[in-house]
Amino acid sequence: MAAILISDSSSGNFKLFAVHKKLEIKPNMYFNIISMTDQVTFNLIIPSIYNLKVEFLNPPYVYNRILPTIRIPEIVAYYYTIKSPKYKFKGERHNLYELTFVDSGTLDTTVDGVNYTLNSSDLIIYGKNQFHTQAVNSDSSWSYLTIMFDMKCDDDSLICNRVFHCRKELYNAVRAFAKKYITYNSLF
Structure with missing residues (x-):
């Protein structure tokens, strides 16, 4: 080239x-x-x-x-989940990065006291040791993919605590990951 x-x-x-x-x-x-x-x-x-x-x-x-300024040496865990209406997760903090991708429904999340709303095809990345909660404040269920990983990054503030709306290419990549690595294929 x-x-x-x-x-x-x-x-x-x-x-x-x-x-x-x-x-x-x-x-x-x-x-x-x-x-x-x-x-x-x-x-x-x-x-x-x-x-x-x-x-x-x-x-x-x-x-x-x-x-590249981002390197992901290991994906530690990943899972696809469907939560019922009015679901509330009281929160956690851990020494990993966490990506949450909303497949369907709406998610309200709080990261270190700041509120975010994610809709279908949105994702957010929680930084290391950030306290975050999740809730479904509607009468509809919510399905999402979570990927927990280690990451080396020059400046994670560029990608953490921001809501990203996935364009078709990224959406298809996330779905392909879920179909390949997660046993709940029939749900995706």
Whole structure:
């Protein structure tokens, strides 16, 4: 995988674009091919009458790789549950992260005193040692998937204590996980 850094001026505003296919560069453009993997091979085809000139950027361009900031070394537990109307869980805290995905119904949860409401296809991640409660305050049942895991993360405040509404791709991934690893397949 490679990218091209390109501008119409050596002191201009360079832009980075991914290279997926052959491309044609207009004359008098400043460019460089940037490897986004350990190595990249490319062919530069130029007319014999073209005068190719090498220049160096000052300061040089540095490609910053996109590296994961989250690592999940272990999933400790997971389960799919259906709770009856008016269900109340008084709460807990533990030394793991916990993801709760609402498959159907509505969940009211409190995390360290802050209230959240999750609807169908929503999820929340509770941080380590955070006290959290869960309740169904309606006359309908509620079904959900819980995954408890260990995680190494540069800044878990970016993902903890936020309600995420799952788009179709994430929803399908969560459902596929549940179907593969949880014995309650007939419920999903």
